[in-house]
Amino acid sequence: MASAPSKLYQDDVSLVVALLDTNPFFWAAASLPFSEFLHHVIPFINSLLLLNQLNRVVLIATGTSSCGYIFDSGDGNASGNSNAVCSEIIKKLEDFVGKDSKIGKGSNGDGTRPAISSLLSGSLSLALCYIQRIFRSGTRHPQPRILCLQGSPDGPEQYVAVMNSIFSAQRLMIPIDSCIVGAQHSAFLQQASYITGGVYLKPQQLDGLFQFLAAVFATDLHSRNFLRLPKPAGVDFRASCFCHKKTIDMGYVCSVCLSIFCKYHKKCSTCGSEFNQAAPDSTIPDQKH
């Protein structure tokens, strides 16, 4: 996948923005403990920095109610000592998870609605903003890509925001790679990788996670043209309706702005155009009111 027209350093300098899923509800029940997970991710980050002196890695944590920057290798502090970097990452992650759970409890009162899904749309937006800043910073910059390490299930209420981020990434020609460490496939990330030209992978064995990451996700964008990379068997293109955020297969589409609804509405909630057609009770027999 060709990158946006930019003045590149060399062919294989890359900027990887990695989105780590830190949803405590998921990690409490996951087969792979979070500390083990970090033991795979941190050497992977080191290997990215090893491959090329000019590579940059940014870590963003995806929480349940917020997202935050954890690590930026281009920060300018000592790149030599990786032990300090490792402990710094762990400490920042701990701080972040603490803050995130406080925000989650605060807004929901006594936690009436347990947030099962993590805020993927928020972290995708953060990643895209960071990359946009890099694009505007100067004439020469690395080739960016986004890597999502996701475990929690998709939250249908984030459908619109996630799709918007995916289309922005497609516009900027930034591939979104996904590595699923949870139990189920993620329709959002399948679509994201399909549309932007990234790689979607759900490793069968999580104790070999580093090997999967190094073999598939460490390659720079230029070499991907020559490598045989995993292709998903099928992409789940189901959408969620805009009114109830349910995942639907069949529904109503506004002809002006293409928003999707599961029930008949008189007026489109997104663009405000009115539907002059009569209520089609007869035409759709399985419609339940």
Add this chain to the structure above:
Amino acid sequence: MPQVRIVARNFMDMVAALPAAKLDKLYDSSFICEAVLRSLPPLAKKYVLQMLFLDSPLTAKSMEEWVLPDGLSKHKVAIDRLLQLRVFMEVNDRKKEPSYKMNQKFQSNMQKYLTTGGTVPREPMPLNAAVRLPSVGELETYAMEQWECFLLQLINSSQVDKSTSFSSSMMRAFQRGLLNSSRDNEAPRLTENGFQFLLMETNAQLWYIIREYISSAEERGMDPTDLISFLLELSFHTLGEAYSVNTLTEVQRLAIKDLADLGLVKYLQGRKEGLFMPTKLATNLSVSLSDASSRKEGFVVVETNFRMYAYSTSRLHCEILRLFSRIEYQLPNLIVGAITKESLYNAFENGITAEQIVSFLQQNAHPRVAEKMPSVPENVTDQIRLWEADRNRVEMTPSHLYEDFPSKDLFEACCDFARDYGCLLWQDMKKMRLIVKGGLHQQMRDFLRGQR
């Protein structure tokens, strides 16, 4: 610029050409492993990462399945490189299929790096040393001055105010291939390689000089392996920190003075011992081991009316621009010139290609124009290429003309004979004339005699 790639990687070719035992000894140091890894082509780097934690060898066939069919040539290049540098070792198992395993020491060093992280080769001096350390900016100006002085001396010894401390035999060794004396009493002229050398980027030029330096090291009693490992380590030092000379070996101490002349390090006298500080040229060394691209600020603005403005005070830049353009004015901070047909023809005579000139202009474009797409106006680049193509309109081949054939059959027999050898250039059926490449003349004569 394909020439650049060949020269820059020649340093790694030199490393690869070391005897196996010495190369294995080099891999004791994890910095050299890192530097070697960074110098590999991108596919090879991926293979190393993939094989890093595998203990058993992988067959070559299974490795070929990693690439798509049109990536096979790159795959072969990557595997060859890995074998040359002895990062991958060939293992013959009972099935007699070639399989590859990673070099043991290389593997353990890299595994350690990934899990515990890299370190610096030596500790910098504590800041309470009484000597005032130059700032990073001063270091950079020092480096550029030294390097330019060296280059100026290289191409034209008469133009330099102060000469470096390289002996004249060393300078001659560097100049070999770049300069030649056309006549005895004239100053040496730059050869075609010399011009290409000047238009290369700084890092590529540095590697070329270092390669010559190391090749001649044996004669001066220095072990090239030691020098190679020192140079590769040098790029992992922190910019702006001073290191004590006492931590260097004997060979390295001798080399430090020469490296200071090139602008790679700055040598200072501390209170009790000598100090050296690596400059940006040194720390950027390992970046440029594979395809290079310097991050220097450009200084050239090219306008659509073929005028050129270069914001530079350096004499070296002036000399380089003079190679292919007509310099009109030289102001305190600006060089004004024009790209003309005569100046370009001059450049082409000297062996510079249009591609080199265009890429030089593009890579050194001033930041104000560099953001524009394209940074050099298309009419200028197109015209440069057209003028170059002008010189190639006629292609000459030495050949012979055969005419006055007595009969058509003989003429056609000759045509077939020449065509069989692939030497038939032109024929005229009506007038029975034939042009054949010069090399076939003797055989043609024998054939004709045989026909009579």
